[in-house]
Amino acid sequence: MPQKLIQKIKSEQVDDGSDKWTYRASGNVLELLVLPQFVHNKKAFRCSVISAGQALASLKAQYNKAGNELFIQTFPNIENPKVICSIRVDDSGYSNTDSIPEAITLETKSHSIDDFLLETAEKFHLNTQSAYLSDEVLTMIGIDTHFDHTYLLVSRLDNPFTWLKAGYWKESIIQYMKLHEPTRKYFLYHFSNHREEFKKHTDLNNGTYLQGILCY
Structure with a gap:
């Protein structure tokens, strides 16, 4: 489970927003969630989602580097906006590539x-x-x-x-x-x-x- 890794990533974030979301594990699924007190505050909600997006991109990059894939569904429940995404390790050989961030590829430097x-x-x-x-x-x-x-x-x-x-x-x-x-x-x-x-x-x-x- 990526639970320990997401906690490490979250604890290392310094930008405003990391204190406005949390995570919870249920079985083999990990969810990132906006804290309830910020769901109806647009400015705080936005910051929490951006911060969680950073964590999600970092998590996926680290899993890809280790040769593993994650299955990630973003905003899976339109009636429950506090759930930013659901994550599980992809052990089926299938990934929903339309809803996850592309891997951060940095080995080759851009021209500038x-x-x-x-x-x-x-x-x-x-x-x-x-x-x-x-x-x-x-x-x-x-x-x-x-x-x-x-x-x-x-x-x-x-x-x-x-x-x-x-x-x-x-x-x-x-x-x-x-x-x-x-x-x-x-x-x-x-x-x-x-x-x-x-x-x-x-x-x-x-x-x-x-x-x-x-x-x-």
Whole structure:
């Protein structure tokens, strides 16, 4: 069972959101769940799903590295939105590949960080957009260091499935930086606060949703 591994991954997360979801095991199935007090709070719900998405991507990558597969069903019960996903080790040779994050493949480095950002966002049906923002705006989300590059993670939809994919994207970036840019300083944030206020300082239109930011 991946129960011990998911606990280890969860305990190592530092972003806002890891304290808003939990897990429970029943037989050979492990579920990731939004804590009840956050289910009807959209901002907190979003953060919990992104955080769980990061954990899910990390879990799958570690299982794949060991040569094992997981069967993962995301949001399996539309009437019970607190259940983010159900997980079991795939011992049947079948995996539902439409509903699980693709494995994080980092052995071959992309031509540049920019290429990797774009490729990874597109894989998860998201997009990246370069941005030029004042120091005052960046201070709003805690950035007090100058970075040469700023990218926004954006989407055309803004729902739990989108947030889960934003988590997959975040984990991919974290693992890429660890492997290929271990000495580079960066800032990665999924807007647990100030999302709408920050967007007003960008050129994003009303049909585009802000999901994250990466500065390096």
